[in-house]
Amino acid sequence: MKKESLTQRLTAHESGRLDRFLHAHIGGSRSQVGQLIKKGFVKAGGKTVTKTGYSVSPSEVIEYTIPKEPEYLRGEVDFDVPVIFEDDDILIINKPSGIVVHPAPSVKEATLVDWLRAKGVNLSTISGEERHGIVHRLDKETSGAMVVAKNNRAHEMLSRQLQDKSMGRYYIAVVDYPLKASGTIEGAIGRNPANRLKMGIVSGGKAAKTRFEKLLQSETGPFELIAAKLFTGRTHQIRVHLASLGRHIVGDSLYGFKSGKGKIDRILLHAFVLYLKHPTTGEPMQFVADIPESMKKTVESYFEKEKLDEILDPCTLLRRFDDDCKRVRPEGRNPGSTEGQERPAQS
Template sequence: MKEITYIVSEEEAKTRLDKYLAAQDEALSRSRIQSLVDEGQVCVNGNIQKANYKVKANDTIVLKMEDDRELEVEPENIPLDIRYEDEDVIVINKPKGMVVHPANGNQNGTLVNALLYHCKDLSGINGVLRPGIVHRIDKDTTGLLIVAKNDMAHASLSKQLQTKSVNRLYYALVHGVIPHDFGTIDAPIGRDVNDRQKMAVTASNSKDARTHFKVIERFKEYTLVECRLETGRTHQIRVHMQYIGHPVVGDEKYSYRKTMKTGGQLLHAHQLTFVHPRTNETITVEAPLPTQFEEILEELRAKEA
């Protein structure tokens, strides 16, 4: 991890933070900068700020990031569950436990390592550590993730994510019985001030976040819900379900209840709909529940039969 420090000049004052950083290093894309800001890797005078913060003269900005020059991403022959692929995009059903892209201390066995073995080319917009990566899902979240094979596709998909036209549906098994059939959680999410590794519903340094859910099945102590992301904040579903008192089962970071061994949160991205960057065709891709998730549901049904 490297740290880069910038001091804002009088001429650069009143510029948005993300635009300021993009002007300092042409190799940094706006999407990469946005990710670094979201991850809390950018501080202004020792404080986390949003991307739209207007920098002031003499502000001290510290940017933390992996040094791409020090990391080499090697292709690895790791099996991929490919649910859709053409010349522009590839949609992967990611298994539990797989990290999306390399970082310091975790350079092998990632989805990017596997993609580099499978694909000849990937979009270079997000640098050598995140080739083709348009969005991410957490290590222990399973399911669909779309990857861009070229910069044209990457730009199109990024815009669709920004305009909220990509439809992402997740299944989650949560603690407790949700009494109503539908709901919307509209609560801003930002970095947890007490734990930099966590996100939280907070009024400070937060961004709008909306999750829509509907109940699929109720059990005596659990509820299976389908969640639709309107926004795509870090850990959004996990944070929002905890916020309403129904944390995701198996979530070691956000759930205060440990009732079964799951090896991570029971959260699965089961459907992804997007407009194809080249053909403008609407594409819908689906992935069935992982075996472990399905077996847990079957056990709950058997107990209550």
């Protein structure tokens, strides 16, 4: 059940934009006010208004409602998360597989957001109560690098980077059969009409673009290690685009095949390198999220370790995409920020 919502009424004394009027009277960030309007929680003259640029007239009554988020039932936070880097604005983590990023009605266990709160990490509030600090996400089964915003200004700057593609990630995965060639896949993604749990390339979906690079073929089976770079951020994007090629990530029982009891207990997909510009200094930064043991042992059983170490050098990987390698930060090392305080990676 939701808690009671808070409704307030204001009278405008001069004309102007609705979002500016509300921002001046109720505070918060412009993004928060804009979301309040777009989601239908604001009325002008008794009618719901969803356009932030709506022109308010003098003496017009503006009514707004601050919704209370539902209280979700979650379990105890019984896990830890490796921290790669931290300062006053951002926290870079290596999310383990099996952890949900933020609460939802269907999620009963503790989430990454719960862990952040339990650790006392300051978090941005732009995305709403249940998504504090979350700028981008990873699926529950996927591990790897994520950035968490510790204040609203940092969150806004990072969100802009997502839009202009100056922030992103490089993924590594093991697929069940080699790709025919490296290359780029474009296919609009939307909900699969035949299975609501899955996404698919569908008419009317949102534009999606992924580049795949062949890295290393297994000598013990049909498996291949690949890398992927996303140019858009659609749900299950890598998995959907691979499925369109007749390929599937090992351990992916939703889009691929069940691995059988006692064999592979996670999807072999990992966000390996994260790149962004620091929200305050503008410095280009790159971070490496070490492959977790739950995935590493399986990958090493398919490929020779020496070849893996060579192919998974971060700079070598980035050059395959013709991208620059700038001061890559390996997990657990702080680059020496005068404001940041290093938190050692924890297992």
